[in-house]
Amino acid sequence: MTALLAGIGAVFEPSVLLCLGTGLVVGMLVGMFPGITATMAVALASGFTMTLEPVQGLAVLLTIYVAANFGDRIPSILINTPGTPASIATTFDGYPMAKNGEAGLALIVSALVSAVGILASMVLFASASVPLAQLALKFGPSEMFAVVILAMTIMISISSSSLTKGLLAGVIGLFIATVGRDPITGDARFTFGIRELNSGLDFIAVIIGLFGIAELFDQLLTHRDHKVQPISALGRWWPTRSEYKRIAKPTVISGIVGLIVGVIPGAGGDIAGLLGWDRAKSASKTRETFGKGNIEGVAASDTASSATLGGSLTTTMALGIPGDSVMAVMIGSMIIWGIQPGPSLFVNRPALVVTITTIMVLATLVTLGINLVRMPMMVKLLDMPKHYIWATILVFCIIGTYATTNNLFTVTVMLVFGVIGVILKRCSIPAGPIVLGLILGPLAEANLRRTLLIDGPAGLINKPISAVLLAFAVIAVVTAIATPILARRRQKAATVQSN
Amino acid sequence: MIEPQKLASTSGGTDVSPGEPAAEPDYSAKPSRTLEIAIAVVALVLSVAALVLSRDIVLRMGGGGIDPKWWPTMLSCCGIALSLVLLLQAFLSTSSHRGDLLAIERRGWTRMIVSLTLSAVYVFAWSRFGYVVPTIIFTGALLWVFGLRSWKGLVIFPVAVAIFIYGLFHLLLRVPL
Amino acid sequence: MKLSKFFMQSAAAAALFGLALATPSFAQDKFPSKDITFVVQAAAGGASDRTSRAIAAELEKDLGVNVIVENRPGATGTVAFAHVAEQPADGYTIGFGPVEFAIAEHIGYDFNRENYTYLAQVMDSPVVLAVRADSPYNTLEEFLEAAKTEELSVSNSGAASAFAAATFTLSKMTGAKLTGVPFDGGAPAVAAALGGHVDAVTAGAGETATAFADGTLKVLAIFSDKPHPMFEGVKTAKEQGYDLTFGAWGGVYGPAGIPDDVKEILEESIRKAVSSQTFLDAITPAGILPVYRPGDEWKAFVDAEAARYGEMLAQ
Numbered sequence: 001m002t003a004l005l006a007g008i009g010a011v012f013e014p015s016v017l018l019c020l021g022t023g024l025v026v027g028m029l030v031g032m033f034p035g036i037t038a039t040m041a042v043a044l045a046s047g048f049t050m051t052l053e054p055v056q057g058l059a060v061l062l063t064i065y066v067a068a069n070f071g072d073r074i075p076s077i078l079i080n081t082p083g084t085p086a087s088i089a090t091t092f093d094g095y096p097m098a099k100n101g102e103a104g105l106a107l108i109v110s111a112l113v114s115a116v117g118i119l120a121s122m123v124l125f126a127s128a129s130v131p132l133a134q135l136a137l138k139f140g141p142s143e144m145f146a147v148v149i150l151a152m153t154i155m156i157s158i159s160s161s162s163l164t165k166g167l168l169a170g171v172i173g174l175f176i177a178t179v180g181r182d183p184i185t186g187d188a189r190f191t192f193g194i195r196e197l198n199s200g201l202d203f204i205a206v207i208i209g210l211f212g213i214a215e216l217f218d219q220l221l222t223h224r225d226h227k228v229q230p231i232s233a234l235g236r237w238w239p240t241r242s243e244y245k246r247i248a249k250p251t252v253i254s255g256i257v258g259l260i261v262g263v264i265p266g267a268g269g270d271i272a273g274l275l276g277w278d279r280a281k282s283a284s285k286t287r288e289t290f291g292k293g294n295i296e297g298v299a300a301s302d303t304a305s306s307a308t309l310g311g312s313l314t315t316t317m318a319l320g321i322p323g324d325s326v327m328a329v330m331i332g333s334m335i336i337w338g339i340q341p342g343p344s345l346f347v348n349r350p351a352l353v354v355t356i357t358t359i360m361v362l363a364t365l366v367t368l369g370i371n372l373v374r375m376p377m378m379v380k381l382l383d384m385p386k387h388y389i390w391a392t393i394l395v396f397c398i399i400g401t402y403a404t405t406n407n408l409f410t411v412t413v414m415l416v417f418g419v420i421g422v423i424l425k426r427c428s429i430p431a432g433p434i435v436l437g438l439i440l441g442p443l444a445e446a447n448l449r450r451t452l453l454i455d456g457p458a459g460l461i462n463k464p465i466s467a468v469l470l471a472f473a474v475i476a477v478v479t480a481i482a483t484p485i486l487a488r489r490r491q492k493a494a495t496v497q498s499n
Numbered sequence: 500m501i502e503p504q505k506l507a508s509t510s511g512g513t514d515v516s517p518g519e520p521a522a523e524p525d526y527s528a529k530p531s532r533t534l535e536i537a538i539a540v541v542a543l544v545l546s547v548a549a550l551v552l553s554r555d556i557v558l559r560m561g562g563g564g565i566d567p568k569w570w571p572t573m574l575s576c577c578g579i580a581l582s583l584v585l586l587l588q589a590f591l592s593t594s595s596h597r598g599d600l601l602a603i604e605r606r607g608w609t610r611m612i613v614s615l616t617l618s619a620v621y622v623f624a625w626s627r628f629g630y631v632v633p634t635i636i637f638t639g640a641l642l643w644v645f646g647l648r649s650w651k652g653l654v655i656f657p658v659a660v661a662i663f664i665y666g667l668f669h670l671l672l673r674v675p676l
Numbered sequence: 677m678k679l680s681k682f683f684m685q686s687a688a689a690a691a692l693f694g695l696a697l698a699t700p701s702f703a704q705d706k707f708p709s710k711d712i713t714f715v716v717q718a719a720a721g722g723a724s725d726r727t728s729r730a731i732a733a734e735l736e737k738d739l740g741v742n743v744i745v746e747n748r749p750g751a752t753g754t755v756a757f758a759h760v761a762e763q764p765a766d767g768y769t770i771g772f773g774p775v776e777f778a779i780a781e782h783i784g785y786d787f788n789r790e791n792y793t794y795l796a797q798v799m800d801s802p803v804v805l806a807v808r809a810d811s812p813y814n815t816l817e818e819f820l821e822a823a824k825t826e827e828l829s830v831s832n833s834g835a836a837s838a839f840a841a842a843t844f845t846l847s848k849m850t851g852a853k854l855t856g857v858p859f860d861g862g863a864p865a866v867a868a869a870l871g872g873h874v875d876a877v878t879a880g881a882g883e884t885a886t887a888f889a890d891g892t893l894k895v896l897a898i899f900s901d902k903p904h905p906m907f908e909g910v911k912t913a914k915e916q917g918y919d920l921t922f923g924a925w926g927g928v929y930g931p932a933g934i935p936d937d938v939k940e941i942l943e944e945s946i947r948k949a950v951s952s953q954t955f956l957d958a959i960t961p962a963g964i965l966p967v968y969r970p971g972d973e974w975k976a977f978v979d980a981e982a983a984r985y986g987e988m989l990a991q
Binding site for chain 1: 720722726729746747748750751752754755784785786834835855857860863868870871872873874882886889890892957958961962
């Protein structure tokens with residue numbers, strides 16, 4: 001009880017609140033900028049926070065983490081450019097909603113469910129960190145491989161118009177991901193003597209190119225001055241009562257997905273967002289409009305990816321093993337402050353655990369409040385004449401990509417993928433499966449080969465978790481193939497009968 | 500490009516139904532069998548090229564079994580199979596539609612190619628002359644290409660953007676530009 | 677119109693800003709008279725970045741100019757090394773040179789150790805071999821003995837790294853059957869050992885310290901000359917009869933041909949930085965040990981390491 005009070009009280013010091021405010025400003029600024037990730041902001045900020053008191057420093061870094069997660073969604077919805085990988089799935093329904101004139105509604109729903117996701121995950125963090133972390137350790141290479149294979153089945157559901165093209169896109173993504181050094185032997189693959197390619201194609205540059213720049217180029221190609229563009233029409237802000245009811249189910253389903261994925265080390269908001277979107281789609285009554293501007297899709301992707309925050313915090317604090325790249329940086333800072341993450345943290349310093357929870361909750365609530373107020377201003381930006389918007393997007397994407405590596409090669413990669421992206425778009429080959437392939441490819445290959453190194457082929461099936469997950473994957477593929485065939489047969493039978 | 504009338508009329512992608520008088524002209528992209536065949540052929544060629552490149556990966560320590568060549572080889576084989584299916588579909592299917600894609604506008608090509616060229620020149624100029632001046636010129640040039648003609652906007656907006664970015668990155672985040 | 681008002685205000689701000697930029701910095705003859713760029717070969721946040729920023733902060737205090745840290749990650753660090761090699765050798769561009777200086781050339785990178793001026797070694801992060809707390813092995817001897825009859829798996833932080841080389845060399849030297857399993861970084865490698873998916877892990881001291889302190893991981897050996905302060909009671913490999921040292925060391929370098937007077941100033945400043953308390957506070961909690969070797973000595977060490985890794989990686 002005293003720990004609880006002391007932990008909460010530690011946050012409500014003026015200096016700590018000031019740090020929280022600083023983190024908020026930095027986090028919201030970088031979140032909006034495509035390419036600048038929370039990881040980068042936290043890493044750079046940790047240089048300044050080293051000399052602060054631990055609680056003050058945690059306030060800055062955790063608030064950046066939270067605020068960037070919110071800000072991330074804005075460019076995804078407004079200009080189809082995921083600020084970071086975690087908001088890829090947001091573009092699926094968020095941007096179509098904006099194009100239908102519902103940008104305001106999409107932004108508000110996104111902010112609300114992001115808050116729900118983070119708060120739910122913090123409940124889990126505060127109540128069950130240590131047992132959950134033990135569960136997380138059960139995920140070794142063979143289990144990870146099974147998770148990845150299960151996640152790959154999403155390719156089927158995000159292939160909107162043509163299944164063949166969707167799968168082809170997935171293969172393109174998986175193949176692009178092999179550029180660079182082999183994960184097990186370190187041999188160079190498809191580097192063509194270009195030094196930079198040894199570390200693979202920069203993921204952020206590729207997604208900004210495929211989504212943001214490709215969309216911009218498509219607009220440049222097809223824009224007609226006299227045609228009304230509904231994107232800047234504000235539309236409604238707040239969901240109606242029936243819309244709240246509609247988003248309840250996807251929020252719960254994808255929230256659970258996000259919580260589970262968040263605890264698995266090595267799987268983060270990107271995979272969670274896609275999986276959550278997919279699960280919500282298959283459970284929805286209006287699944288055929290998913291990907292075309294369905295409010296349930298936005299709710300699902302953002303709840304799931306936000307719900308991973310508490311999960312990564314759990315593995316980080318309870319095991320000392322970073323749950324995601326932001327947490328990897330955070331651990332470095334915490335050790336400098338003399339905080340040793342691990343199971344003993346929860347026994348020896350319960351007040352600190354309460355403080356961390358309080359900071360996260362407070363940061364979430366304040367960011368939500370500010371976001372709800374500033375959204376109208378954000379959308380008004382789109383009322384600017386087209387030439388300003390286009391020029392700004394192009395410049396911001398170039399600078400944002402440059403800042404990830406300080407190397408103009410990365411900018412070139414982004415522009416090349418912008419051109420590839422617009423060609424694929426004109427060919428109706430979807431970008432979603434490509435990105436999914438990019439994320440999952442290295443995980444699939446490396447974990448499969450690690451499993452084989454450790455146990456040989458038997459390693460895949462003699463562990464209960466991986467065997468069950470692989471069975472799920474098989475079921476998912478079989479149903480996906482069988483459903484349309486069965487439906488067609490039934491239809492045929494019906495026509496025969498009526499004749 | 501050949502655009503068979505039959506395909507167009509069965510297309511599910513057009514929003515304007517042919518019966519009613521269109522309030523505005525139909526700008527959606529027209530489906531095209533030739534395009535679909537071309538896509539499949541290009542995909543096939545690229546997949547075969549990928550397969551050849553995969554077999555050519557140089558291994559430092561000798562291969563065999565599940566070596567670095569194995570995964571890309573498998574992927575390019577999948578690519579070949581999918582391209583063949585796509586080719587078959589392009590010949591057989593009648594229901595290809597292009598979703599909500601819009602048709603390309605006449606000036607569109609110029610706009611896109613010029614902004615791409617400008618970006619390339621900008622990247623080069625940045626590496627040569629530093630961040631500030633190229634960014635201002637680049638932003639201004641883009642605005643002009645996109646149709647802005649007011650000199651105030653052409654000068655003030657680029658300067659403001661350059662300063663905002665410089666402030667955020669160079670000063671706040673200490674990322675040297 | 678609101679927009680134009682916004683632009684006018686921005687223009688005013690711009691003018692002020694331009695004025696600030698234009699303030700001339702008086703040229704001086706003595707080094708350093710302008711900002712120094714410190715190139716890091718890894719992304720912000722890791723051990724290299726942490727060490728570099730700590731050094732840069734100390735250099736800034738000592739030399740009285742800004743030392744700007746620039747992250748240029750990619751291709752095992754060779755993107756950054758190549759960039760530094762191309763800069764003028766005036767001492768205004770320096771960088772962080774990690775153990776990859778000795779490895780890159782052996783794994784197919786276009787990299788030449790002779791293209792650089794070696795200023796000083798500043799740190800070393802020794803490799804440790806650890807097993808899960810409930811593992812039957814308590815010493816390096818027991819572990820290697822068991823590996824002679826059955827194949828044991830050892831996770832490490834990445835292919836062709838110092839950590840992978842440690843496993844490989846250990847098995848080659850003793851005939852123990854050890855399978856190295858590379859992971860994507862030290863943390864997942866440690867997690868795999870904690871979860872019992874592999875039999876042991878070779879990782880940096882910092883990455884295993886948390887689990888060691890919590891008692892979930894037993895450290896069997898530390899591959900370093902002397903015991904590590906964070907691992908009380910753990911013997912070095914040498915003390916257990918295996919004369920092997922492995923470490924993720926690092927130092928400060930610049931392009932080849934930095935004039936001797938400038939080199940001296942930098943060397944002296946780095947020496948002071950390494951012995952400063954702030955530097956110690958920044959790196960030791962992460963398991964990194966401050967190690968100082970002046971430029972020439974460090975160069976000889978790099979050459980020796982390169983020869984050693986050449987043998988290990990040639991197979």
